[in-house]
Amino acid sequence: MQIVVNGEAQEIPLECTVFQLLTDNAVTLKAAVVELNGKILKQEHWQSTLLQADDRLEILIFMGGG
């Protein structure tokens, strides 16, 4: 099934949680922040949230900035 991750279409397996997507892509979980369909998804809900087709996911981290 297809969802949109950080503005780009991505194919993911069925029954995939947010947590699984992050760990499969080796994202450092510490201080990552996730927005699902425009709403902040708290870290405690990552394991229990199943992604649905056409979901829009933003995965953000901190980079150097002034």
Place this chain on the structure above:
Amino acid sequence: MNDTIQSVNPSDDSLLIGGANLHSRLFVGTGKFSSHEIVPQVLEASGSQVVTMALRRVDWKNPQENILNYMPPNTILLPNTSGARTAEEAVRIARLAQAAGCGNWVKIEVVQDQRYLLPDNWETLRATEQLVKEGFVVLPYMSPDLGAARRLQDAGASAIMPLGAPIGSNRGLQTKELIRILIEEISLPIIVDAGIGRPSEAAEAMEMGAAAVLVNTAIATAGDPVFMAQAFRLAVTAGRMGYLAGPGERRIEAAASSPLTGFLQEG
């Protein structure tokens, strides 16, 4: 703020912002460094307690990278809202940064102008009003304008951060006179942000009575960033001490430093 100088004790000259007592008046940005590995050394050399960073989409080619891995413990994190073009976007970024566990400080940065990256004071004010209501410690980056600064103060900003020159330009205090007026008229701490390119310019801002300065590009793009961070630390301290000491009067004509009597050739 001139009327408060006399009551400042230089040995206990901390800066109070958002409930934090800051001993360092140098805020440091973490952008543009050649590698993240150098950041801890730079921060240590700078003595800074408040450090800025930016929230961005994760880089899939480098998903482990995160500037927070390089922050010393007890650093106050000051995420910026760079990339925001409107108040709504700035508010969204601030909420995300808070959700990431970065505390409740935020540097509002709302820019539409891509050439000079000058901030939009109107959108900045709207974002400040909203985020103060939500309990954030709000430090707005702004174009130095007294009316806008007053409105930001009324909206509950914790400090005002006027630019000295465009971001990353290293051109120093081009807006010096306008910043001087803000220091004189606004009771909040004035933190000069953007444009400071040399330690002497940081010292100049502090001598004028700025509460602090925020420096990024000048350190990050220096030949030796660690050495430059130390230079800025000393310059900020020197400028602050000069301000507290109360500089002497400026004159057009000379006023001899040595006595004008008792010359050898007399009599």
